[in-house]
Amino acid sequence: MDTATVERFEASRDRLASIAYRLLGSAADAEDTVQDAFLRWQSADRTYVEVPEAWLTKIVTNLALDRLRSAKARHERSVGTWMPEPLLDGDPMLGPADTVEQRESVTLAVLALMERLSPVERAVYVLHEAFAYRHAEIAEILDITVSASQQHLHRARARITVARNTTGIDRVAARRIVAAFVDAASSGRIDDLIALLTDDATGVSDGVGGLATKLIHYLTPQRLARAVQAGLTPTPAKRRLVGGSPSIHAIVVNGCPAMAFTLDDRILGIAIIEIRGDKIAGLRSIAAPTRLARLAEQWQRSEHDAALIESW
Template sequence: MDTAALERFEAGRNRLASLAYRLLGSAADAEDAVQDTFLRWQAADPDHIAAPEAWLTKVVTNLCLDRLRSAQARHERAAGDRLPEPLLEGDPMLGPADTVEQRETVSLAVLTLMERLAPIERAAYVLREAFSYRHAEIAAILDISESASQQHVHRARRRIAAGRRGGGEVDPASARRVVEEFLAAAASGRTERLVAMLTADATAVSDGYGLAKRLLRYTTPERIASLVRAGLTPTPAKRRLAGGSPTLHIAPVNGSPSVLAVVDDRVVGIVVLDVRDGKVASLYGIATRDRLTRLDACWRHRAPDAPAVTAW
């Protein structure tokens, strides 16, 4: 491969990775898909590819669809045994964030809802909402008709809107205040304070510190408040599991305010909060080690704010 062809691919690598991440919900899987795309680009003759960006987009999209349709992927999605991989603000894999729609497609809430879509619906939705492709372009990428593209996007929008609990965007200062108040309520020992900060239809999903075989789900404010209160109450067993006594930091993850538990500059767990009208509509707790690998690496390369809780 000549230098020009290599540079052409590298110029679009982050965009391809961002697309693959939205389709697969996993940074590691997205990187694999991009690498497979590079191998195909390497084997092709770039001089005979009229529109390189469209060609690369089609290849990476269809590689992701193959993964989503595989027997293993179908089993994982049906079993509900994992949450989307979280990414720290500033990670280039989060991709375009110029519009509300682009930012929404990378939130944990929407990525989780996209797991319920058929692979073709997910691809059409991501190409349209996150990358602003026209239906004619989506049809060419997915080898479907333009009307089919419109139908897939319409169904995906409807299903995601029906399951969405968050209430639009919250400015960073307001989001931080909500998280600070939430942490204070959890530390107060008064469960009723936590209940008051949750919406009536709040939900919580946890991977059980990475030890549970399936995701743990909670659907009433009282149960969620008890879960949060117990989870944020330090014990010797929890400190052993974390590898020490964490400090708690507030930082945006996938565009949402989040609490990061950090031990010796290593992120050992996070809670992502989806906020609606000043209250918490949903929480996602992740401590599975391999789901935090990329986020942890990004954390080590940034200068974090002072911790919100210095001794847990």
């Protein structure tokens, strides 16, 4: 390919990766999908491609749907170990964040809920809500009718609206929320922590070091509070396990406030806080290195605010 053809693809890379990430919930899979699209672009007869952006969007969307429909993906997502891969604020793969719909579509809560949708429902929701594609354009991309696109969106919205959270959190707000959460969790008074939670607050964790064979769910505020309190209580055994005394930072992940546990500038784990109104509706704790690879890389490249706790 000539330089202009490569540059045309590269100009669309971030947008294509953002579409694939929202569809797949995995940065690694999104990158692979975009690379597969590049190979298609490389081998295509581009004299018949009238609108490259539309052509590439169709290719990436359908490649992502093929991944979702694969037997391997269905198995991985059904055995209780899959969760969305988090991304640090500012990562271009997060894509547009100008509207409430765009911000919500990339929260981990919504990415997890999209597992309940069919692949086509998922694609219609992402293209319409996050990228403002019209139903006629979506119908062309997915080879469905306009009426079918409208119906898929209606069903998807009905399932996704229950996950509405406060998004668009900035670093100052994230620091305030995380500080209050850490103070309550370390106070020794379980009621102080429960008071920060909604009546239906839940949590999910992939275990210490991300090694749980299945995700661990905390289905009531009381169970979540006890798990958080135990997890945030430092012990010599925990310090030996991670190799020292980690710091705790407040960060923004997928539009939500989060705690980052770091040691020697390495990310050991994160806990994403989902806000509804002025309370905490959910907590997602992630420690598996494979799930944190891209976030950890972005963290090492970025400037950090001062730690909330220098030595835990």
